[in-house]
Amino acid sequence: xxxxxxxxxxxxxxxxxxxxxxxxxxxxxxxxxxxxxxxxxxxxxxxxxxxxxxxxxxxxxxxxxxxxxxxxxxxxxxxxxxxxxxxxxxxxxxxxxxxxxxxxxxxxxxxxxxxxxxxxxxxxxxxxxxxxxxxxxxxxxxxxxxxxxxxxxxxxxxxxxxxxxxxxxxxxxxxxxxxxxxxxxxxxxxxxxxxxxxxxxxxxxxxxxxxxxxxxxxxxxxxxxxxxxxxxxxxxxxxxxxxxxxxxxxxxxxxxxxxxxxxxxxxxxxxxxxxxx
Numbered sequence: 625x626x627x628x629x630x631x632x633x634x635x636x637x638x639x640x641x642x643x644x645x646x647x648x649x650x651x652x653x654x655x656x657x658x659x660x661x662x663x664x665x666x667x668x669x670x671x672x673x674x675x676x677x678x679x680x681x682x683x684x685x686x687x688x689x690x691x692x693x694x695x696x697x698x699x700x701x702x703x704x705x706x707x708x709x710x711x712x713x714x715x716x717x718x719x720x721x722x723x724x725x726x727x728x729x730x731x732x733x734x735x736x737x738x739x740x741x742x743x744x745x746x747x748x749x750x751x752x753x754x755x756x757x758x759x760x761x762x763x764x765x766x767x768x769x770x771x772x773x774x775x776x777x778x779x780x781x782x783x784x785x786x787x788x789x790x791x792x793x794x795x796x797x798x799x800x801x802x803x804x805x806x807x808x809x810x811x812x813x814x815x816x817x818x819x820x821x822x823x824x825x826x827x828x829x830x831x832x833x834x835x836x837x838x839x840x841x842x843x844x845x846x847x848x849x850x851x852x853x854x855x856x857x858x859x860x861x862x863x864x865x866x867x868x869x870x871x872x873x874x875x876x877x878x879x880x881x882x883x884x885x886x887x888x889x890x891x892x893x894x895x896x897x898x899x900x901x
Contacts, residue, residue, distance in 0.1 A: 668756025
């Protein structure tokens with residue numbers, strides 16, 4: 625059957641695929657729109673399979689906090705190259721992923737990707753279809769949620785780094801500004817845990833062994849190695865755990881002191897730092 629420009633445009637509007645791909649799919653499907661959609665999706669699936677092992681070091685990280693300020697979401701949609709990350713279709717897809725995360729509050733990435741969109745396709749189908757159109761791997765590489773008394777979000781200017789921080793004991797005060805400062809601290813200083821109690825045992829053991837080896841290499845006596853290593857571990861806590869870090873904007877304060885100065889007993893419950901590249 626004859627394939628008209630209107631047919632091609634309709635399929636393009638419904639799938640987002642390119643004009644030539646739509647025309648080819650409709651021709652192959654003998655004008656059957658649903659069959660043509662399947663052809664386009666299989667094209668995306670082939671690309672997904674072929675490029676499954678490809679690195680995705682570009683993309684977009686987006687954050688959003690609900691109106692009550694108690695639940696925050698951060699998603700990272702990754703692709704292979706920077707030009708693709710700047711394409712409008714990719715940006716719109718990243719927004720769709722975040723909107724689905726906020727509206728459904730899906731507990732896992734798998735459930736998020738299964739979310740049906742307005743046109744009936746799942747979020748994963750949208751991703752697969754865009755892979756077919758663009759020709760490179762696209763993937764939701766991070767999906768994180770924080771629930772707290774107060775959640776504050778920060779997006780870095782490069783669009784590839786986002787932070788959520790959860791605060792408690794705010795005393796009903798407006799703490800968005802200090803929360804933003806803490807989120808920016810997390811972005812810049814990359815703490816591994818909120819406090820030393822959040823550092824896993826394997827990391828502590830590794831740091832102690834590193835401290836002992838360094839002391840041994842410096843010629844320190846064996847009986848002093850444990851004490852020296854513990855001292856180095858305390859330095860590690862100060863540098864690598866959020867509440868013990870010096871505040872970048874005012875090194876006379878730790879983050880713990882900064883928060884306590886804002887409201888007595890205020891602290892961080894958890895944080896998420898998500899970056900691409």
